[in-house]
Amino acid sequence: MQIREAAAEDWPRIWPFWHRIVAAGETYAWDRDTSEEAARSLWMGPAKRVYVVEDETGTLVASAFVTPNYGGPAARVANAGFMVDPDHAGRGIGRALAEHVLSAARADGYRGMVFNAVVETNPALKLWLSLGFTILGTVPDAFEHPRHGLVGLHVMYRSLD
DSSP states (O other), X not given: OEEEEOOGGGHHHHHHHHHHHHHHTSSOOSOTTOOHHHHHHHHHOTTOEEEEEEOTTSOEEEEEEEEESSOGGGTTEEEEEEEEOGGGTTSSHHHHHHHXXXXXXXXXXXXXXXXXXXXXXXXXXXXXXXXXXXXXEEEEEEEEETTTEXXXXXXXXXXXX
């Protein structure tokens, strides 16, 4: 698999799994009916450094972005978003992408990374914990999960020093 920075022309290959994941309403706190134009802005915005993963056949199977979570004197704390095409889950793609993004964020001068809203039923929670993220707190009953009802949102952090 190859991990590289995304180009604008990658968006049409990201959109199908981005839309599928967000429309499922299980892991992201974005409107399930987000338009393609709005989605592109959310994922590929100018303040974001975006990555993609291509498998050995050249199929784009995952994407991630890194952006400052805060501004000004706190701009060295990153935020990131990760998506693996559900048809390619369970192959270590998410872990490889996460390790790459963490390393790149460190090289870019970020001192830490925060996730503002990890759904407590998200299967990726195990990955984040295994990569050294800690749960700073949980906002109870903050997310309306389509199968589990109201569930909490974790705020997670990891130092990059």
